[in-house]
Every structure is written in C-alpha cells, then in structure tokens.
Amino acid sequence: MTKFSELNLNPKVLKAIEEAGYDTPTPIQAGAIPPALEGRDVLGIAQTGTGKTASFTLPMITLLARGRARARMPRSLVLCPTRELAAQVAENFDIYAKNVKLTKALLIGGVSFKEQDALIDKGVDVLIATPGRLLDHFERGKLLLTGVQVMVVDEADRMLDMGFIPDIERIFSLTPFTRQTLFFSATMAPEIERITNTFLSAPARIEVARQATASETITQGVVMFKASRRDREGTEKRALLRKLIELEGDACSNAIIFCNRKSDVDIVAKSLKKYGFDAAPIHGDLDQSQRMKTLDGFREGTLRFLVASDVAARGLDVPAVSHVFNFDVPSHAEDYVHRIGRTGRAGRKGKAMMICGPKDEKNFDAIEKLIQKEIPRVENPLGHVETEATTDASDEKKENKSRRSRGGRGRSKSSDKPQETKVEAQEQVQTEAPKETSKRDDDQKPEQDRSRNRRNDRGGRNDRGGRDSNVVGMGDHMPSFIALSFDERRAG
Numbered sequence: 164m165t166k167f168s169e170l171n172l173n174p175k176v177l178k179a180i181e182e183a184g185y186d187t188p189t190p191i192q193a194g195a196i197p198p199a200l201e202g203r204d205v206l207g208i209a210q211t212g213t214g215k216t217a218s219f220t221l222p223m224i225t226l227l228a229r230g231r232a233r234a235r236m237p238r239s240l241v242l243c244p245t246r247e248l249a250a251q252v253a254e255n256f257d258i259y260a261k262n263v264k265l266t267k268a269l270l271i272g273g274v275s276f277k278e279q280d281a282l283i284d285k286g287v288d289v290l291i292a293t294p295g296r297l298l299d300h301f302e303r304g305k306l307l308l309t310g311v312q313v314m315v316v317d318e319a320d321r322m323l324d325m326g327f328i329p330d331i332e333r334i335f336s337l338t339p340f341t342r343q344t345l346f347f348s349a350t351m352a353p354e355i356e357r358i359t360n361t362f363l364s365a366p367a368r369i370e371v372a373r374q375a376t377a378s379e380t381i382t383q384g385v386v387m388f389k390a391s392r393r394d395r396e397g398t399e400k401r402a403l404l405r406k407l408i409e410l411e412g413d414a415c416s417n418a419i420i421f422c423n424r425k426s427d428v429d430i431v432a433k434s435l436k437k438y439g440f441d442a443a444p445i446h447g448d449l450d451q452s453q454r455m456k457t458l459d460g461f462r463e464g465t466l467r468f469l470v471a472s473d474v475a476a477r478g479l480d481v482p483a484v485s486h487v488f489n490f491d492v493p494s495h496a497e498d499y500v501h502r503i504g505r506t507g508r509a510g511r512k513g514k515a516m517m518i519c520g521p522k523d524e525k526n527f528d529a530i531e532k533l534i535q536k537e538i539p540r541v542e543n544p545l546g547h548v549e550t551e552a553t554t555d556a557s558d559e560k561k562e563n564k565s566r567r568s569r570g571g572r573g574r575s576k577s578s579d580k581p582q583e584t585k586v587e588a589q590e591q592v593q594t595e596a597p598k599e600t601s602k603r604d605d606d607q608k609p610e611q612d613r614s615r616n617r618r619n620d621r622g623g624r625n626d627r628g629g630r631d632s633n634v635v636g637m638g639d640h641m642p643s644f645i646a647l648s649f650d651e652r653r654a655g
C-alpha cells in the first residue's frame with residue numbers, strides 16, 4: 164500500500180500529516196495527489212468522509228510553498244457550496260500548512276467585508292470562498308482572479324442543487340485559462356459532466372467507491388410509521404423519535420437528526436429540548452455566528468444532538484458521531500448515503516435509524532435500490548394505537564369534536580376547517596412537551612384537582628377516569644360531553 168512518504172509531497176507537509184496521525188493515504192488521496200502534483204487537472208468523484216479534502220489541500224500546499232502572493236491577487240481559489248464546508252476546508256489548511264508559510268482568507272457570508280478586504284489587500288495564497296460571496300467581493304473591485312494558478316471546486320453536485328452553477332461558470336471565466344483545476348463531486352449529473360467537459364483539460368479521473376458500499380460499520384434500521392390520525396402525525400413522529408433515541412441509551416453518545424424541511428429542523432429541536440434532550444438546530448436561515456457556535460459545540464461534545472437540514476450538515480466533519488436519525492426519508496436517495504455517512508467514519512461503528520411514513524415509501528424504495536440493500540425493518544417501539552402520543556391524540560380528537568359541536572351540528576364542513584387548522588398550528592408551535600408533563604402530573608392528582616383544568620381542556624384528557632373514561636376513539640361511542648347542551652358545556 165502507498166504511504167504518504169512516497170507521494171512527493173513537501174517534507175514540511177509530510178511532517179504535518181504525520182503529526183495529524185495519518186500515514187496511509189485514502190484511495191482518493193492516493194489517486195488524486197500524484198496527478199495534482201504534476202500540474203494536471205483532476206476530476207475526483209468522491210464524497211465526504213473519503214478524505215477528499217486532504218486530496219486537494221496537500222498537493223496545493225506543496226505547489227504553493229514556493230512563491231509569494233501579490234496584493235488582491237490570490238494564487239489559488241477553493242470554492243465550496245456552504246459556509247460550514249468552507250470553514251472546514253480552512254481548518255484543513257491550518258492543519259496541513261502549519262509548517263509552511265502560507266496565508267489564507269475565508270470569504271463567506273456572515274463575516275464582515277472589512278476584515279476580509281484587509282486580508283485580500285495584503286495578498287493571500289489561498290482564498291476559500293462560497294461562490295456568491297466571492298462574486299460580491301469581485302464586483303466591489305476588491306479582488307482580481309487573474310493570478311489564480313490552482314482552482315478547486317468542492318462538492319460540485321451540491322453546488323448544482325443550490326443553483327450555483329452559473330456563478331461557478333462565471334468564476335471559471337474570470338480565472339486564467341492556464342490555471343490548474345481540481346474538481347470534486349459525489350455524483351456526475353449531466354450538468355456536472357457538461358461543466359467538466361467545458362472547463363477541465365484532459366483531467367485525471369479518480370472515482371472512489373460509494374460510501375454506502377464501504378460503510379459496513381453502520382447498522383441501519385427503519386421504522387415504518389403510520390400516525391393514528393393525520394393531524395397527529397407530527398406529534399406522534401416526534402414521540403417516536405424520542406423513543407428511538409431513548410432505546411439507544413448510553414450507546415448514543417451524540418447524534419445528528421436530519422429533517423427535510425428547515426421548519427421541521429426548528430420544531431424538532433425545540434421539541435427535543437422541551438423534553439430535556441440537549442439539542443440545537445442548524446440550517447441555512449440561522450445566522451452565521453449561531454451556526455458556528457452550534458457546530459463547535461457539537462464537535463467539542465458539549466452539544467449532544469444536532470438537528471440539521473441536508474445542506475447545513477453536508478460535509479460536516481465530526482469524526483465520532485455515534486448515531487444518525489433520519490426524522491424524514493430524504494427525497495433524494497443520495498442524500499441518505501450522505502446522511503448516514505456522518506456516522507461510522509474512519510472504521511468506527513455507527514447506527515442510522517430512519518422513520519418512514521406512508522407518503523415516503525416511493526423515496527424509501529429509491530434508497531434501497533441505490534444502496535442495493537434492504538434496510539432492516541424495526542418494529543415501532545411505541546406500538547400502533549395505545550401510545551402516549553395517541554392517548555393524547557384521542558383527547559385532541561375529542562377536543563376537535565367538542566369545538567365543532569360548539570359551532571352547532573348543522574355547520575358546513577368548510578366552516579369547521581379553520582378550527583382544525585388552528586389545533587394543528589398550536590401543536591406545531593407549542594410542541595407537545597408540556598402536555599406530557601402535565602398529563603403525568605394530572606394522573607396523580609385527585610379528581611377535584613383535575614376538574615380545575617377542565618375549563619382549559621374541554622372534554623379532553625381530564626375526562627379520563629370520569630364519565631368518558633372508556634372513550635378512546637371515534638368508534639360508535641359518543642362522548643357524553645357532546646350530548647350536553649351548549650350552555651351546560653360553557654359552564655363546565
């Protein structure tokens with residue numbers, strides 16, 4: 164097997180690699196470093212977790228170790244789709260270039276232009292940037308790209324997803340034709356193929372195996388979940404997530420929980436927190452300093468649960484993540500591979516659990532087809548009907564019914580709608596935590612105490628143990644409060 168020492172890297176870079184604790188290059192490194200050092204273009208088809216960042220930083224540092232940067236004319240450029248990824252690439256440069264005198268600047272949103280301008284004015288060897296921010300600087304006349312000798316495009320497929328391809332093409336056209344290009348993508352979509360055909364010249368193509376096929380250290384599982392009622396889906400799904408986490412016990416030292424929508428990232432994080440889980444959200448709408456703080460906390464182990472969207476977590480390099488929970492089935496099968504690849508890194512063991520609802524089955528099938536493996540089905544640990552959440556659900560059902568009947572029996576369906584929506588909205592915003600707590604409390608309180616809450620819950624859980632104690636669902640049993648006259652109910 165090749166050793167780093169055989170790769171013609173600068174001795175000072177070799178020393179830094181050794182100090183980082185690595186001696187054997189990963190396949191993408193062994194494949195990409197030699198042609199990159201020869202000055203050739205490289206097309207790396209690899210995803211995060213394969214060691215791809217070092218496969219371009221190590222030859223770049225070696226190539227740039229000689230020579231000096233000129234004011235406002237960076238000598239190399241690394242483009243990343245997200246701020247987090249850009250920050251991670253910058254960290255890699257810090258690790259591997261620590262024995263070499265190189266200057267770098269990070270151009271990402273959320274950091275002041277003034278500081279970044281000052282660095283660029285002095286001249287930098289390596290400029291690491293997100294495409295939009297780089298073009299902002301360029302358009303303000305603060306930056307010249309005509310001195311770029313090496314240009315890296317990292318995670319091109321993600322750039323495509325995020326609509327950055329026109330920016331990338333523009334940036335390519337602003338750099339010298341003679342530049343060397345190192346281009347990385349996890350997949351080769353037709354649009355990516357077109358870009359590489361246009362801007363790369365006779366590249367060395369290195370493709371490494373999909374992580375999904377390599378990551379035998381990850382135990383996977385899926386719970387096929389169906390809510391007892393549509394308007395209880397969110398609540399029951401979050402209860403299931405908590406149960407899945409709890410079942411892992413101490414083995415779950417930390418975890419990333421993925422949601423498809425940013426709004427769900429917030430709701431799930433808030434809900435977990437209310438239940439006493441040490442959780443925080445991360446997605447693109449949060450401000451930069453908050454995202455950095457959350458990520459640092461997760462990396463350092465002071466934050467146990469990171470609730471994330473795909474884009475925010477993409478490329479997130481935390482070596483020891485014990486669990487990944489897919490709160491939602493990702494709509495792109497490849498994202499599943501990326502998501503679960505956050506655990507089981509570098510030969511460690513990891514566990515990835517997913518919740519799949521009836522609407523997700525098509526996407527789920529696509530995942531199993533992609534990974535060519537059946538994901539083991541795990542029984543819903545909360546069972547089907549008599550879960551805590553569904554007990555609450557039946558109460559809410561009663562609540563809905565009570566509200567409807569308050570409006571009179573003869574009301575049209577459409578006039579009921581706003582009421583239902585309101586219940587759903589309440590549930591989303593407040594999350595369900597306080598309910599469970601109060602429910603437990605309630606169950607231990609004497610009947611007269613419970614009656615105090617009756618006004619708030621109206622025919623809800625406080626009827627338990629009372630006249631309606633047998634009522635758990637719609638069935639053909641009519642809860643007695645429905646039979647009460649309007650005035651009586653109001654008085655109750």
Ligand code: AMP
Nearest residue numbers: 185187188189211212213214215216217
């Ligand atoms: P990346 O694919 O660049 O996100 O890297 C994934 C992880 O692999 C990072 O934690 C790196 O520090 C680590 N890594 C990089 N190169 C090596 C190597 N040659 N041997 C072992 N781990 C490595």
